[in-house]
Amino acid sequence: MKFHEPRNLAFLNAGIITGSYIILFLLSVGIIFENAFIHFYTFLALLITSAAIFIIAYSIFLYTLERFIYSKVRLIYKSIHSVKTGKRDPPLPQAVNNIIDHVQEEVENWESDKQREIEQLKRLEQYRRDFIGNVSHELKTPLFNIQGYVSTLLDGGLEDPSVNREYLKRTEKSIERLVKILEDLDEISQLESGQLKLRVTRFDLVSLTREVTELLEMKARKNEIQFVLNDPGKPVMVEADKDKIRQVITNIIDNSIRYGNRENGKTKITFYDMDENILTEITDNGIGIDTADMARVFERFYRTVRGRAATKKGKGLGLAIVKHIVEAHHQIINVRSTIGVGTTFGFTLKKA
Ligand SMILES: Nc1ncnc2c1ncn2[C@@H]1O[C@H](COP(=O)(O)OP(=O)(O)OP(=O)(O)O)[C@@H](O)[C@H]1O
Ligand SMILES: [Mg+2]
Known part of the structure; x- marks a missing residue:
């Protein structure tokens, strides 16, 4: 039995008062010390008055206790709610009996919310x-x-x-x-x-990709990388910010040269029609990325151990920019890779 619950406390107090009353009554009629005989009607009167005293005492105690607790916890309940919602007063529970359960539930929810907030702040920090x-x-x-x-x-x-x-x-x-x-x-x-506003236009993804490969041709040749552009033979029209997408393609192809195969390196670019979107895949046969690193290469400044060993030049910012640009278009980018075999970066764009 939980003694701190109002009902149990009221029960205990009413019990003590009724018990005292019975003892006093028995003393007054001389039963305890003088072994006097108790009359049936006296016993009945004792029983009835004891029951009445118990019920009245129990009710008064319970009511006073709950009123008192309610007035105290009401404030806590209100402030928890206003902290949680940041504005309006809470709908207070009508039943006084349930207030403790309500508050307990509120406090527990509040505590877990706060815990989550603290963890997030720690992560941000x-x-x-x-x-x-x-x-x-x-x-x-x-x-x-x-x-x-x-x-x-x-x-x-x-x-x-x-x-x-x-x-x-x-x-x-x-x-x-x-x-x-x-x-x-x-x-x-x-x-x-979100300060950067996209300038969305319709353009041909194939000719934009060709522009990029032409610009990177010299660098690729120096690193013995050959470009293979799987030209679909017709324009692939998309709706996007052309300059930003040029940056996306440049960064991914630049990586395929930087982390590419030194002998017989190849960078293949293929376009896939996906109903509403166009999927562009850029595949190299370079050093590859470990499974554990795959999600992290999009983080600012993240460079893999193999990447660092391959070249000192990287800053680890290119793919962070690429991911932001693709996501600003509400599209997706992903990577698959096998160490020593190669890497594929794929991103989607809205078909025009
Ligand atoms: N095609 C790839 N093959 C293997 N590893 C890659 C490839 N592309 C990226 N990486 C790894 O991911 C890391 C992050 O790439 P990211 O383009 O963001 O930075 P970076 O190339 O090092 O520098 P920069 O900011 O100049 O582009 C690279 O350092 C490299 O370790
Ligand atoms: Mg890069």
Whole structure:
């Protein structure tokens, strides 16, 4: 039995009062110490008055207790509700009897909500900390390089014709990298905050892809990568922001060169008609991505161990931008990959 429940407390108190009354009654008629005989009617009167006292005491106690508790918990109940909903007063439960159960339920729900909020805030905080760490780490390398080259030039390198041009060129490269990182970060933050408005037009995806492959042709050749564009022989019209989609295709094809096969590398681009959408798949036969890394390659600054080993050049921002752009179009992007065999990135666009 739970003694702290109002009904049980009222029962206990009414029991004590009735018990005391019976003892006093028995003392007064001399039954306890004088062993007097109790008359049947006296016994009946005792029984009736005891029952009446018990019922009255029980009712008064229960009513007072519940009123008291209700007035106290009402405030808690109200404030929990207004914190939860952020506005209006709650519909208070009518039955006074249920108020404790209601409050208990409310408090439990509130507690689990708060727990979830705290966990989410912790995750965000960790994400923020990682992000700041990553940004400063990425900015440090080119900045230290610039610092090194400038110091060497000032310490006499400027007058040395064998190094001065070379060091200035390297300084320029590091500055370009810094600018690129900042541009990418700016783009990501604009995409994330929804500030970037898409300029949606109708265009041919095949000719846009051809433009991109032509621009990347030199880089691909240097890395011995061959492009295979599966041309459907007719325009594939889509509705999207052309410049942004150019960026998506460029980033994915650029990755296929960067992380591609050094001997006999191939990047295949294929378009699939999916009724309402067009699915574009870009497949390479490069180093591949581990299953555990597949979801993470779209995170800002995330680079796989194999990716880092393949080249120092990456910033880990390209795919984060790609994912944001595709999602801003309310479309999907996915990746499948097998280590040592190759990787396929696929994204959809609305058919025009
Ligand atoms: N086609 C691919 N094959 C194997 N690994 C890939 C491929 N594409 C991406 N990755 C892995 O995913 C990581 C993230 O790619 P992402 O394009 O975001 O960054 P990045 O290429 O390193 O740098 P950048 O910001 O200059 O594009 C890469 O560092 C690489 O480890
Ligand atoms: Mg990239």
